[in-house]
Amino acid sequence: MIAGRPRASDSQLLKRHRYLFVCINRRADDNPKGCCAAKGSEDVYKVLKAELAARGLAKLDARVCTSSCLDQCATGVTVLVEPDHFFYGHVTVADVPEIVEGIASGQRVERLVLTADDLAKS
Template sequence: MPQRKHYLFVCTNRRPDDNPKGSCAFSGSEALLDALKQAVFERGLAKTEVRACGSTCLDVCHVAPTIAVEPDGFFYGHVTKDDVPEILDALVRGERVERLVVPHDEFDSAPVAKKPKG
């Protein structure tokens, strides 16, 4: 399999329903991942452009359900199945859905800088 241009890591971590931290699975991420995989396949993006996969906790539980978009280096939060077409439309255009992007100030500290190439 070739390396895809983008990897969408959908957190499917599940905590007990009464856990105060909540969890992405409790918030619907398993159905979101299924919808994302299906849409990626139907659009013919699966083999070269986009890989959608499940992940453990991404530590942004407060905006569940969450997706880490790599190597682009940002997170989507409060994502629903209805957002899937917009997310993929933006991805193939090299854009992102700004209303779903988790802002840096919602994290405890600034992101770690990417290492320069070479």
């Protein structure tokens, strides 16, 4: 704690209900691990951010951030949802409306949630 400064409460620190981290890591084309950028993650990031803003969900409900590798390369495009602490995998731009609807309703999109088996692949 910095002396003389008031301490923020937990609610002040957590400004949005959720944070969505979209991996935009890029590797060389010949890298066997592949990468989310090569699977279109930069477009997923841009469309997700725009769609949340268009639905009025960007101020309080969710913030979309870019991320480096989330270590789920085999099942990318990877989106980490916090504080719920789960991954969406194989995400495409076509999935964005359903993900945004899930943010609005508080329901995750189960068909995109990575399972324990998926997580073991990376």
